[in-house]
Amino acid sequence: MHERRTFLKQSAAGFTAGSIAFNTPPSFASTPVIDARIPFKRTSRYKSELVTIGMIGSRHGAHTQNIWGQKWNPVGTNIRTTGMNCRFVWCLRKEDRTFYREKYGFEPVTNPEDMIGHIDGVIVDDFYGTPVNHLMAKPFLEAGVPTFVNRPCSTSLDKARFLIKTAEKHKTPLMSGSTWEYTESCGDVRESLKHVKDIKGYAAYNSMSDFYTHGVHGIYYIYSCLKDEIKKGRGKVRSASYMTPNWRKPGGCITFEHETPEGVYYGSLHEPRNANAKAYIRVFCNRPFDVEGKIPASPGNFQYNTWNAMQLVIQEMFETKKSPEESVDILEKLTMFLMAFKSVSERNGGPVGREEIEGWELFPPSEQLLATKRENNSTAYTINELKQIAEVFGGDYNEP
Numbered sequence: 001m002h003e004r005r006t007f008l009k010q011s012a013a014g015f016t017a018g019s020i021a022f023n024t025p026p027s028f029a030s031t032p033v034i035d036a037r038i039p040f041k042r043t044s045r046y047k048s049e050l051v052t053i054g055m056i057g058s059r060h061g062a063h064t065q066n067i068w069g070q071k072w073n074p075v076g077t078n079i080r081t082t083g084m085n086c087r088f089v090w091c092l093r094k095e096d097r098t099f100y101r102e103k104y105g106f107e108p109v110t111n112p113e114d115m116i117g118h119i120d121g122v123i124v125d126d127f128y129g130t131p132v133n134h135l136m137a138k139p140f141l142e143a144g145v146p147t148f149v150n151r152p153c154s155t156s157l158d159k160a161r162f163l164i165k166t167a168e169k170h171k172t173p174l175m176s177g178s179t180w181e182y183t184e185s186c187g188d189v190r191e192s193l194k195h196v197k198d199i200k201g202y203a204a205y206n207s208m209s210d211f212y213t214h215g216v217h218g219i220y221y222i223y224s225c226l227k228d229e230i231k232k233g234r235g236k237v238r239s240a241s242y243m244t245p246n247w248r249k250p251g252g253c254i255t256f257e258h259e260t261p262e263g264v265y266y267g268s269l270h271e272p273r274n275a276n277a278k279a280y281i282r283v284f285c286n287r288p289f290d291v292e293g294k295i296p297a298s299p300g301n302f303q304y305n306t307w308n309a310m311q312l313v314i315q316e317m318f319e320t321k322k323s324p325e326e327s328v329d330i331l332e333k334l335t336m337f338l339m340a341f342k343s344v345s346e347r348n349g350g351p352v353g354r355e356e357i358e359g360w361e362l363f364p365p366s367e368q369l370l371a372t373k374r375e376n377n378s379t380a381y382t383i384n385e386l387k388q389i390a391e392v393f394g395g396d397y398n399e400p
Helices: 069-073 093-104 127-142 155-168 184-193 209-233 302-307 307-320 326-347 383-394
Strands: 051-057 082-091 120-123 147-150 176-177 199-206 236-243 253-260 263-270 281-285 291-297
Touching: 051 127, 051 307, 069 093, 082 093, 082 302, 082 307, 120 127, 120 307, 127 147, 127 155, 155 176, 155 263, 155 326, 176 307, 176 326, 184 209, 184 281, 184 291, 199 209, 209 236, 209 253, 209 263, 209 326, 236 326, 236 383, 253 326, 302 307
Parallel strands: 051 082, 051 120, 120 147, 147 176, 199 263
Antiparallel strands: 199 281, 236 253, 253 263, 281 291
């Protein structure tokens, strides 16, 4: 069997800061042609062959800015902690393109589709672009490019379903998640729950800043711990109630109502800050069992064994062309998040059922998200910028 391609091993150091003009498309003549549907295969165990990826997003609304970028394209004293190398980037704003080109050596592209045929996978990493995530992912899903969409997946179930249906139609791997989901504690809890007769309830917490950006991690953590049991019929979420003085600040408690063949059980998610863990859960079961999981707040090498966990899962999806989660997982996590947000934003903490978020859309990340000292220095997109992004990707901001 012939080699899938000759891989270009190019690090950020290989680019000079001024080598690529803003509106000059990259030269693809020297870039390997990649069929993103074919599983990645290394030609030798002795060669450092990297998976080529592209990134869609902004600067301030992305993990790539300070965390992921230095793990893909390390410079200075940083070290590579994944087998991925980011070659291309598309950003709406000129200053964001400048930042990524100069710091990490990403090549800015004018048209997002230009990456297709030259990458193994794409990462949509733009928190402020959440309302148009489904459109930013669309051309890549249609072309069979494995796609990761950062959390939260979308601002509505309709848009999330559009994302999922596009992936399913073209048989393209898709995932959307939080790194909390891929920590060791989630696997430990899932394995332990296989051996208990009944789930009586749970108490959990998650360290957050505001609910929109980081409170969502706690919801994804709970779902990751319980998802196997939920799929068995032991605990599908029926409603959510979020009591807090202000979702923009740490504090408050979400109560989830779970239904089972025997009735219901309840779980609570506390959203503090500076507690003794990044996330924690204790599941109450039939005697003599309780099941506990914890992501420590200050473990050794936190970036490597916690923040890096999901990056390696993303890489595996890009290589194997198999998603680590199912469509139902993406929808259930988003359903839990949206129910809680509608509760706090429209019901003063009162319960919101699943059926009540059908056709409902969460407001976009914007200046109103930042009600603290950052409020007057917001880098969120305006509605007009979101419409511009939708236009670039061939869609309508107001339509799924």
